[in-house]
Amino acid sequence: MTRISGRTRGRNGFTVLPARDFVKIMTRSFHSYEDAVAFHGHTCPGLALGYRAAEYAMKRLGAERSADEDLVAIVENDACGVDAVQALAGCSVGKGNLIMKDIGNHAYTFINRKTGTAIRLVQRPEPLTERLDPEAAALRKKVMSGKATPAEEKEFSGRQAAIIEKILTIPFSELFIEKEARSEIPERARISGSVPCAVCGEMVAEHRARVKNGKIVCIPCAGEYSRGW
Ligand SMILES: [Zn+2]
Numbered sequence: 001m002t003r004i005s006g007r008t009r010g011r012n013g014f015t016v017l018p019a020r021d022f023v024k025i026m027t028r029s030f031h032s033y034e035d036a037v038a039f040h041g042h043t044c045p046g047l048a049l050g051y052r053a054a055e056y057a058m059k060r061l062g063a064e065r066s067a068d069e070d071l072v073a074i075v076e077n078d079a080c081g082v083d084a085v086q087a088l089a090g091c092s093v094g095k096g097n098l099i100m101k102d103i104g105n106h107a108y109t110f111i112n113r114k115t116g117t118a119i120r121l122v123q124r125p126e127p128l129t130e131r132l133d134p135e136a137a138a139l140r141k142k143v144m145s146g147k148a149t150p151a152e153e154k155e156f157s158g159r160q161a162a163i164i165e166k167i168l169t170i171p172f173s174e175l176f177i178e179k180e181a182r183s184e185i186p187e188r189a190r191i192s193g194s195v196p197c198a199v200c201g202e203m204v205a206e207h208r209a210r211v212k213n214g215k216i217v218c219i220p221c222a223g224e225y226s227r228g229w
């Protein structure tokens with residue numbers, strides 16, 4: 001827990017934080033792999049890969065963890081590694097600087113808006129965990145099918161930890177290929193107003209609202225309508 005010093009009472013009776021501490025909280029940084037694990041919920045090879053990609057991209061682009069939207073990530077999958085990108089690079093859905101283009105490719109594009117530079121990191125095409133520990137493959141199958149004995153499960157988690165350790169330490173070029181970025185710099189996230197839905201009364205962002213029978217409604221209340229193209 002963060003200890004905040006020098007709390008004072010504002011005129012309205014609410015506790016106000018000295019600006020210095022407030023800034024510290026606002027820009028709190030996540031640097032280590034452990035921070036990524038805390039965010040993701042567990043350690044795994046996918047998370048370690050995402051961590052290496054984010055770490056490399058930030059160094060290569062000369063970018064800090066993004067307090068705002070200066071660093072943008074375009075991720076092409078929805079796997080564990082995306083959480084490391086969020087934790088380490090500060091590219092998140094809420095800030096609008098994480099763009100999920102989930103087409104299933106193991107690739108991450110990072111863009112530094114300040115310098116206008118970008119890179120696309122693509123995972124090497126060979127099966128990584130098999131290469132790092134060829135003997136773990138059969139064991140993994142057994143564990144995933146739920147047929148492993150407790151001893152085998154223990155052995156698997158030991159091997160898994162060793163694989164993760166390797167991913168975190170081997171040269172980056174053994175994990176990813178650096179390619180030219182394909183994308184333009186995306187527009188900064190727009191701040192959108194909200195309006196109440198005329199049917200259910202819930203607030204809906206203006207850019208997502210629909211019009212039904214001349215009234216502004218939310219998407220569920222509008223009902224699906226598509227010609228399939
Ligand atoms: Zn995971």
Ligand SMILES: [Zn+2]
Pocket residue numbers: 197198199200201202217218219220221
């Ligand atoms: Zn509604």
